[in-house]
Amino acid sequence: MRLHFLEHDPDYFSNTNITLWAETKGYQVTNTDLFKMEKLPSLSDFDWLMIMGGSQHAWEEEVHPWLVEEKQFIANALSERKIILGICFGAQLLAEVLGGRVYPKRKEEIGWYEVTLNKEGLDSFLFKSVPDRFLTFHWHSDHFALPVRCTRLAFSKATANQAYIHNDSCAVGIQFHPEYTREMIRFFSKEYGHEWVKGPYVAGKEAVLAMTEQVPETYWLMETFLNNMDHQFGKF
Secondary structure, eight states: OEEEEEEOSSOOOSOOHHHHHHHHHTOEEEEEEGGGTOOOOOGGGOSEEEEOOOSSOTTOTTTSTHHHHHHHHHHHHHHTTOEEEEETHHHHHHHHHTTOOEEEEEEEEEEEEEEEEOHHHHHSGGGTTSOSEEEEEEEEEEEEOOOTTEEEEEEOSSOSOSEEEETTSSEEEESSOTTOOHHHHHHHHHHHGGGOOOBTTBOOHHHHHHHHHHSOOOHHHHHHHHHHHHHHHTTO
16 A cells, blocks of 8 residues: 655654554555645555645635645545545645535634544444544644535534545545644644644643643554555555
8 A cells, every 4th residue: 555645834744643554554655745846746656645734724725826736636536536534634625625615713623622423423434443432632723614425424512523534435534633643742732832822622732731641642543543444445
């Protein structure tokens, strides 16, 4: 299996819960740094597209002109039935390409918060062996309307669509961040925590750092999630 990552910000880590999983599976990992205007690969160069998070907004095509090409690339990958996982900003881009609307969120969600599976999530292969409620990290100020032909699988108190699957392809979007390791959250908290103004669903820098030391490592969540996708879609 060949994984290709679309990266949107310079602050990304070579070791995430996804790359750690890929290493255990012996899967190839490549990436395109879109913020550097790097050329996108041929669709024949990968099997699984990982659309990662970012500080941008999905509608900022004039500010970030590479977004236009990226969205078309995602559409082409969908047409070719590539396996696709969009995370946070990546889930928003995927939703837009599928026909949904991305918009600024009334209340930001930043910190460790619980996600709950709905009935469809409980019945989905995607969350097999995952509890109906689980703690995970969040960091987003935008959200999206669920596209047509997509099924919502999970929600949180602050966010209606925490996970969805496209019914006509091998594409999944998640709004939360199971790919973050403890090291990553420590880094982001120290570098950007001063921007996390406390609110109903924004814990603040010190609370995030304290909670990060208390919660168990969340690799298990990313591993289970990816194994479920691999088992379901890898046969196509």
